[in-house]
Amino acid sequence: MNVETGMLQPGQARCPAETTQEIIARDKVCAPRWAASESYEYLGSEDISRDRYIDPAFATAEFERMWTRTWQMACREDHIPESGDYYVYDIGPYSFIVARDDEGSIHAHFNACLHRGTKLKPSATAGYAMDLKCPFHGWTWNLDGSLRQIPEKWDFAHTAHRRNCLPQARVELLGGFVWINMDPDAPGLADYLGPEIMAHMAAWKLQDRYIYLHVQKSYPANWKLTMEAFMEAYHVGDTHPQVAPANGDVNSQYDVYGAHVNRFISTLGVVSPKLREKYSEQDIIANFTLGDSSSLGSSRPELKEGERARQVMADMFRDMFEAATNTDLSAVSDTELLDTYSYTFFPNLFLFPGISLPMIYRFRPDAKDHRRTIYEVMFMRPKPRDGSPVETAEVQVLQDHQSFAEAEGMDPGFGVILDQDTDNLHAQQEGLEASAKPGLTLGDYQEIRIRHFELAIDKYLAMPPKLPDWTALQRK
Structure with a gap:
């Protein structure tokens, strides 16, 4: 804040409600260091050019300058x-x-x-x-x-040398x-990600998990638009209204780490700040016990006086996941059990390291059409503690007309959420191509991950083309 004027500086504005860290700080089982931290950086307020989503020459430049240089x-x-x-x-x-x-x-x-x-x-x-x-x-x-x-x-003696x-x-x-x-x-992977993210990766122990469900679908939108649909919770109120009664959205936390990683934290078991006057703590529980695919099954506990829905849900999730995975989760924090931790690893990977929804998203551009994206969702489970073998899931490929809810093994409620996330993409792609406005306008805080992501692309596109070098890539 500018001390002399009392005016907020660009990037300082936040939702006038409790912060993500204030919510997490009240949990019974405390958050680990990688969760109980913030790393926001103001990166400007300029519009993002629409050409990067609609111009095939931009896609060609990405293949020649960016994809050939990144991990x-x-x-x-x-x-x-x-x-x-x-x-x-x-x-x-x-x-x-x-x-x-x-x-x-x-x-x-x-x-x-x-x-x-x-x-x-x-x-x-x-x-x-x-x-x-x-x-x-x-x-x-x-x-x-x-x-x-x-x-x-x-007949190939001339190749002997x-x-x-x-x-x-x-x-x-x-x-x-x-x-x-x-x-x-290119720099090694540790330098590419940076020491803080390497510490996060070490804490998550993702090597102890395996993929039990893998679903793929193609979308009629540029790969960057498709990724950016998952980079903010600003859209939750209008795109996912069914989860707003039990999901922090506009008070989610956004962080950036170096040039190649960013994240958001979206809390569960709390009402959206936009709906605080409408829903009670008991309503939060009710929201998660509706329907056959609810997160808490058919159980609907009545809150005692002074109890918080978030804590009751954390305790129930702990019991449920311990029974399902035969693991001891007593030392796992409440926020890991409940909240959405979404990390983007540039250029095309999302990691969700939490316990309740451990997932991987991967996005790949269609080589033949810059308006299409191959989108993959992979769900993970802990490997058995006794070391017994596990089977990595084969990919299920959905057709354009199919819902994610049709995938075998997919939670129907979550499949609907994925459909909602992606239903806007075709309209967004067509809208950008029809628009008279030359750029996209981003929020300074809630959409910082998008700006951070696009700045990384700009960094690589400012470099000269680097196509695979036949001589340098031969190892033996």
Whole structure:
């Protein structure tokens, strides 16, 4: 605040209600350090150009300057647990075979034969292979990328002096994820994320979880619009009115960390500040016990005098999750059990590390149409404490007309929420293309994640093109 005038400076305005941290501070089981913190930064108030969403040349620049330089989550280690297992990760025009070799090391090979360019493995597939063999003429590589065989080698004597191993992207492992980067000169993953986020990742222990449900759907909107639909809770009142009676929305917390990570915290078990005069503490409980898919099942406790709905829900969630997972959650904070923690890892990953809704979102642009996005939702569970094997879910691909609620294993109520989040996208894409206004106007606080995200894109697009370097990417 400007001391002389008493006026708020840009970015200082907040919802005139209790803050997220004030809500969390009253919980019985205290929040860990990574949750009980704030990291907001004012990043300007200028409009965001609409061209980045509607101009195909902008998408081309992203493929040439940004996607080739950034760390991306290709798969989970659990997708390729044994030697010979592989998983194909496609991002725009690029494709990688993420494979575990005979010694257990993981590689990310560019998915193209060095003979005449045929894809070695079909896009969006996974499986087991003893080698990587081209289906066209039979050129074959070992799982570590070294050349095994050229049929009729006598006719290729002129290639004997060449390094004919498959080019590879860089690979790092963190949190049970396999991360890849096409740029040999990019900073390592720890520097890319920063020390604070590395500490958060260590606290979450995501390597101890596995994917039990994986659903994918394509949307008729630019990938950035699709991601940004999930970056704020400002839309909750109008897009998800059914959750507002038990969900903090306009008083959610927003944070940015370095250049590549941001988050919001949205609290559960409290009434939206916009509805405080309309709903009671008992109404909050009722909101979560309506219908067959409610979060608290058929149980509807009556609050005793002085009890807070949020605390009663936290205690019930703790009992429910302990029974479902056979784990001891007595030391897990109430906020981890209840609240939505949404982290964006630039460029295209969302991690939700909480206990009640541990999820992964991944967004990938359609290489052939800058107006379409491939959107994936993955749900996670703790791995059994006894070490018994788990099965990573295969992806279910929905058609455009299908609801997320139709996916096998999807909670119907949450499927409806995902549909609501994405139903606006087509209208937004078409509206931007029809608009006379050259840009989008963002809130300084509630939409800071969008501005932070777009500034990161601008940083990479200001660099010269960096296409995959054949020489630098050959490892052997």
